[in-house]
Amino acid sequence: xxxxxxxxxxxxxxxxxxxxxxxxxxxxxxxxxxxxxxxxxxxxxxxxxxxxxxxxxxxxxxxxxxxxxxxxxxxxxxxxxxxxxxxxxxxxxxxxxxxxxxxxxxxxxxxxxxxxxxxxxxxxxxxxxxxxxxxxxxxxxxxxxxxxxxxxxxxxxxxxxxxxxxxxxxxxxxxxxxxxxxxxxxxxxxxxxxxxxxxxxxxxxxxxxxxxxxxxxxxxxxxxxxxxxxxxxxxxxxxxxxxxxxxxxxxxxxxxxxxxxxxxxxxxxxx
Amino acid sequence: xxxxxxxxxxxxxxxxxxxxxxxxxxxxxxxxxxxxxxxxxxxxxxxxxxxxxxxxxxxxxxxxxxxxxxxxxxxxxxxxxxxxxxxxxxxxxxxxxxxxxxxxxxxxxxxxxxxxxxxxxxxxxxxxxxxxxxxxxxxxxxxxxxxxxxxxxxxxxxxxxxxxxxxxxxxxxxxxxxxxxxxxxxxxxxxxxxxxxxxxxxxxxxxxxxxxxxxxxxxxxxxxxxxxxxxxxxxxxxxxxxxxxxxxxxxxxxxxxxxxxxxxxxxxxxxxxxxxxxxxxxxxxxxxxxxxxxxxxxxxxxxxxxxxxxxxxxxxxxxxxxxxxxxxxxxxxxxxxxxxxxxxxxxxxxxxxxxxxxxxxxxxxxxxxxxxxxxxxxxxxxxxxxxxxxxxxxxxxxxxxxxxxxxxxxxxxxxxxxxxxxxxxxxxxxxxxxxxxxxxxxxxxxxxxxxxxxxxxxxxxxxxxxxxxxxxxxxxxxxxxxxxxxxxxxxxxxxxxxxxxxxxxxxxxxxxxxxxxxxxxxxxxxxxxxxxxxxxxxxxxxxxxxxxxxxxxxxxxxxxxx
Numbered sequence: 001x002x003x004x005x006x007x008x009x010x011x012x013x014x015x016x017x018x019x020x021x022x023x024x025x026x027x028x029x030x031x032x033x034x035x036x037x038x039x040x041x042x043x044x045x046x047x048x049x050x051x052x053x054x055x056x057x058x059x060x061x062x063x064x065x066x067x068x069x070x071x072x073x074x075x076x077x078x079x080x081x082x083x084x085x086x087x088x089x090x091x092x093x094x095x096x097x098x099x100x101x102x103x104x105x106x107x108x109x110x111x112x113x114x115x116x117x118x119x120x121x122x123x124x125x126x127x128x129x130x131x132x133x134x135x136x137x138x139x140x141x142x143x144x145x146x147x148x149x150x151x152x153x154x155x156x157x158x159x160x161x162x163x164x165x166x167x168x169x170x171x172x173x174x175x176x177x178x179x180x181x182x183x184x185x186x187x188x189x190x191x192x193x194x195x196x197x198x199x200x201x202x203x204x205x206x207x208x209x210x211x212x213x214x215x216x217x218x219x220x221x222x223x224x225x226x227x228x229x230x231x232x233x234x235x236x237x238x239x240x241x242x243x244x245x246x247x248x249x250x251x252x253x254x255x256x257x258x259x260x261x262x263x264x265x266x267x268x269x270x271x
Numbered sequence: 272x273x274x275x276x277x278x279x280x281x282x283x284x285x286x287x288x289x290x291x292x293x294x295x296x297x298x299x300x301x302x303x304x305x306x307x308x309x310x311x312x313x314x315x316x317x318x319x320x321x322x323x324x325x326x327x328x329x330x331x332x333x334x335x336x337x338x339x340x341x342x343x344x345x346x347x348x349x350x351x352x353x354x355x356x357x358x359x360x361x362x363x364x365x366x367x368x369x370x371x372x373x374x375x376x377x378x379x380x381x382x383x384x385x386x387x388x389x390x391x392x393x394x395x396x397x398x399x400x401x402x403x404x405x406x407x408x409x410x411x412x413x414x415x416x417x418x419x420x421x422x423x424x425x426x427x428x429x430x431x432x433x434x435x436x437x438x439x440x441x442x443x444x445x446x447x448x449x450x451x452x453x454x455x456x457x458x459x460x461x462x463x464x465x466x467x468x469x470x471x472x473x474x475x476x477x478x479x480x481x482x483x484x485x486x487x488x489x490x491x492x493x494x495x496x497x498x499x500x501x502x503x504x505x506x507x508x509x510x511x512x513x514x515x516x517x518x519x520x521x522x523x524x525x526x527x528x529x530x531x532x533x534x535x536x537x538x539x540x541x542x543x544x545x546x547x548x549x550x551x552x553x554x555x556x557x558x559x560x561x562x563x564x565x566x567x568x569x570x571x572x573x574x575x576x577x578x579x580x581x582x583x584x585x586x587x588x589x590x591x592x593x594x595x596x597x598x599x600x601x602x603x604x605x606x607x608x609x610x611x612x613x614x615x616x617x618x619x620x621x622x623x624x625x626x627x628x629x630x631x632x633x634x635x636x637x638x639x640x641x642x643x644x645x646x647x648x649x650x651x652x653x654x655x656x657x658x659x660x661x662x663x664x665x666x667x668x669x670x671x672x673x674x675x676x677x678x679x680x681x682x683x684x685x686x687x688x689x690x691x692x693x694x695x696x697x698x699x700x701x702x703x704x705x706x707x708x709x710x711x712x713x714x715x716x717x718x719x720x721x722x723x724x725x726x727x728x729x730x731x732x733x734x735x736x737x738x739x740x741x742x743x744x745x746x747x748x749x750x751x752x753x754x755x756x757x758x759x760x761x762x763x764x765x766x767x768x769x770x771x772x773x774x775x776x777x778x779x780x781x782x783x784x785x786x787x788x789x790x791x792x793x794x795x796x797x798x799x800x801x802x803x804x805x806x807x808x809x810x811x812x813x814x815x816x817x818x819x820x821x822x823x824x825x826x827x828x829x830x831x832x833x
Contacts, residue, residue, distance in 0.1 A: 075720055077635070100723045108721035114714040117737040126732070127722045177718065184722065 011043065012258045014248025020047035020234070023218035024069060024188060029083035031064050031073060038064045040242040041083070046188075046235070051210060051219045053233035053250065055226065057265065060239040062222045066190050068092075069220065070106035071099045087188065104131050107181030111193040113173030115165030115180075120157050123165040123176055124148060127184035143183055151179035152209055171202025178209065189213065191221040195228065207232050226266055230254055238262045278331070278503040285510045286324040292514065293319030296521045310528035318527040321534050322517035327510040334502040343464055346494045347452050350487060353442070354449030357433055361450070364429050371429070374422045381415045430454055444486035451483050467491055557811060560804030567798035568598055575600055575805060581768035581779075583788060583799045598802050600809065602768040606778030610689045610760060611753040613774060617693025618753075619746055622700025629701070630708040631730055642705070649698035653758040660691035660763035672775055679775070683765035686774035692759050696749045703748065707741025708734060740825045747821035751814040757782040781806050 024046035031039040039061040046052045046069075054062035064073070071092060073079040085092040092102060104127070115123050124144040127133070134140035144161070148154040153175045157168070165176055174194060181189055191210070195203040210232045213219060223229050229236055229250065236253040238246045238261075246253060246262045257263045297315035301308045308315075351358075365371050388408050392401070434450070437443045448467075455463055462478065469477040471488035472495065521527070565572055578599020625645065629638050665687040672680035711734050719729040735742070765777025766787060788803035 070721060072717065072721060075717070100725055103721055103723035108717075110714055110717060110721075112714050114712070114718040116715065116718065116733050117739075118732075126719075126724075130722070130724055130728055130732075180718075180722065 011244045012246045014246075014252045014258070016045070016047070016235075017249055020050055022046065023048035023087065024220070025086045026065075026068070027084040027086075029065070029068055029081065029085060031061070031068060031082075032080045033076065034078040038242055039068070042239075042244045044237055044244060044247050046218055046220055048218045049214060049216070050234040051214050051221060051232050052235040052237065053229035054220065054222045054237050054239060055224075055229050055265070056239035056245075058224075059241075061242040062237075062239045063192050064242075065239065065244075066108075066192055066220060066222050069188065069190055070103050070108055071097075072103075072108065074099055104184045105186050106188045106190060107184065107186035109174070109177050109181055109189065109191040109194050112197050113170055113177050115168070115173050115176050118165060119162050120165050120168070120176060121161040123180050124183050127180060131184055133184065147179040147183040150182050150213070151175045152205070152212075153179055169202070171198050171205055174198060174202070174206060175209065178206075178213075182213075186217065188218045188220065191219065193222050193224060196224060203228075226254075226268075238265065240265070274499050274503055275331075278506055281507060282324060282327055282510055285327075285507070285514065286320045289323035289514045289517070290316035290320040292518055293317070293521060293527075296518055297527070300521060300523050308523055309526050310531075314527040314531050315521050315525070317531045317534075319514060319517040319521070321531070322513035323510045324513075325534075326513050327506040330506050330509055331502065334498075338498055338502065339468075342491065342495045342498055343468075346491045347449070347464070347487070350445055350449030350490050351453050352449070354446040354453060357437065357446050357450040358453055361430060361433050361454070364433065365426065368425065368429060371422065371425045374418055374425060378415065378418045378422065381411060381418060385411050385415065426454075439482070441486070444482045445490060447483040448487040448490065452487070463487070471495070554811065557804055557808045560801055561808045564798060564801035564805045567801055571598075574598065575802075577601060579770050581784070583784075583802050598798070598805075600781075600806065602770040603779060603781045603784055603806065604809075605770055605772075606685065606764070606768070607754055607780040607782075609685050609772065609774065609778055610692065610764060610780060611750060613686060613689025614692040614696055614753045614756075615746070615750060617690055618696035618700050618749055621693075622697045622749075623704050623742065625697070626701040626704035626708055627730060627735075630705050631726065631734065645698050645701055648694070649702070651695070653695065653756065654762075656691050656695050657758045657762035660687050660759055664691055665763055668775070677775060681765070681775070681777055683763055683777040684775050685764055685778045688760045688762075688764035689774065691763060692753055692756055695756070695759065696753060699752060700745055700749050703745035704738070704742050707738045707745065710741070711737045744821045744825045747817050747824070751817040754813055754817070755782060755810060757786060761786055781810050785810075 022045035026045075027043050029039060029042045030037065042061075042065055054065060056062050067073045068081055068085055069087075069092065071081075073081055081093060083093070087105065091097065116126060118126070121144055124147050125134075125140055128140060128143050134143055145154065148157065153172060156172060157163075157176075165173065168176060174197075178189075178194075194210075195206050198206065207228065210219060210221065214234075221229075221233065233250045235248065236250040237244055238253065238257075238259075240261050246257060246259045253262065254266055257266060293316035294312045296319075297308055297310075297312045298305060301312075305312060385408065388404060388411065392404060392408070430450075434447060437447055452460060452463055463484070465475075466477040466479055466484050467487035468474050468491065470480065470484055471491045477484065565575070568575065575598050578597065579601045580597040580599040581602050582597045629642055629645075633641065661683070665682040665684065668684060668687050668690075669680040669682050715733050715737055716729055719733040724732070760780050761783050764779065764783065766779050766783060767777050768779050768784070769776055771778060785803045785806050788800055788806075793800045
């Protein structure tokens, strides 16, 4: 995968290993919130069937970048997004793209588990229902079951699907939310600090799950934990003050960073 | 009066002195190192000030509550002892009076007859003509009233004979006062005491001014003065003793700050207890008056709760006809329910939709002026809504109904009162719902949007279910407001106790009837007036139940978001 850096961009790119096809390609993406620059000309390729980790100190723009990919910034009144984001060569930021349809292709998992105030079953069935993915009750049951199995939650909740989703533990809720995202059969899954509200055991379970999901999806994950980025991701992007500083294979970034700021951040000197 | 002002001022000064003494004492105990004290010097001052002021104030409060009653008992007890010869003479005269004995005999027989007839009518074993017996009962009651009046007249004749023979000396007047006090019925006795106090201490205006009252006033004065002085002396002594005691406890290690903290929490506790006790007091007064009412209608509670006839007029004189009084409150409950239903049918959808629009759809600019504008609606006095309903909505609805061919349309109808009440409650529902919708965490909305839900899908399927407990609570609170609302219905719904489900007829509600029963000149011992308290009790129980259900619903379905 080649990434031709545009002239003048400050980003340092490591050579990308072969065999990774780009799924999401962003070019010069900038975001302003009410005139304040939050993301400054970010250009990178997210490979398919792999995990891309976004790291950086708080307020560096990594969550903002994530929210560009499924146009969640649209829900914020004064946010303005420029530049190009393509998923499989289809422009995301185009007016003709319906964000509702786009978000069915790009699932998202948030920092705090946010199950809907509904039963476990209805939480999973929510997406398939609003997008009309199942034509019969049996099909819907099947979708719910496969999604919960993929998220590794089926064995724990199979006999209590009618209970409210909020009755689960924090780690189970987060897996429920991942299952909910999987249920609409997306191509890309975005995760915004998915483990920051969980204990270490639940975190390990989610990381395992992320590793399994890599087989089928392109994942982009924002994390504050360097160790987590090192454990689960293949590619790592380091953001600082709204700019993408350095992007490359995770191993390269962590063992051989090109930029001094990256070096300082991953060794814990700031952030 | 002058004494109490003096005492209050002295107490204030003593308290201030206590504060200064405490500070100085603490500083001298600290040996020039204030930091070595357990608490700041001021706390020692507060501590001593509290010990100086609080017990004395407590004593004065106790005196203020019970002092007058104690003074009256002591003074009039003495007067009645002075009147002992008169009382003996009066009793002797009565026992020799032939008229009085005949009348008492008749009264006893009448009482027996009435009690027997009552028992027969209530026992359910009665087989004969019930109506004739009821007529007989009311005739007997009227006769008894006459006999009682005759007895009272005879007694006062005997008493005035006795009074006329009493010499007009200071001792005689005192005896007269004691005699009058002894002979009076409880209500008259209260009036007599009030008049005596008015003459003695300028507490309001006396209704009469007789030598006996003057004597009673003269008897009251020394006792009262003694009590005032002793209370003042005791309070000041207590203040000084408290000051000395607290001062003796001050030392470097003494935890004055904790003690002051304890006093503050005691004051706060007292405030909440006062609030609770007031509520309990109101409930009990409702309860006791209701019990009097139920006793007055011979405990036919089921008739009150399930009867369909409401006409509370009762014969006051024996010659009034057709005024037996019927206390079936179902028409009132039905009227209340009908108007509440109409009001909620207006307020819930409009209020809820307005809240959803304001919190989910409206831009910040629109919201900034629309929300206060909606809340202005809540500031309109209900009486203004009342004449809006009466003068604008009512006639418009009537004309519209006539236009549609409904001939019996009236201006005062359940519909006009309900509609306007609904408008009144809109801001209540919308403001509370707006709060709970805003309390739904943004993460839930984000989750739904990230699943590809549209705005209205998110609102319907995620935000509203999450906010439901709060919304249900808001609606139930609105219902209890509608049930208790008075002014609009008084003006716009009419007064006829119709049992109807037709919103175009005039109906009446519990609150309207309470107003009707208690406004104007009323006597508080007839079933008619007392029924207002029973209605009030029902209203209280209804709103209490609504609030309990609202709390239960909110607790049961509450999702915890942190």
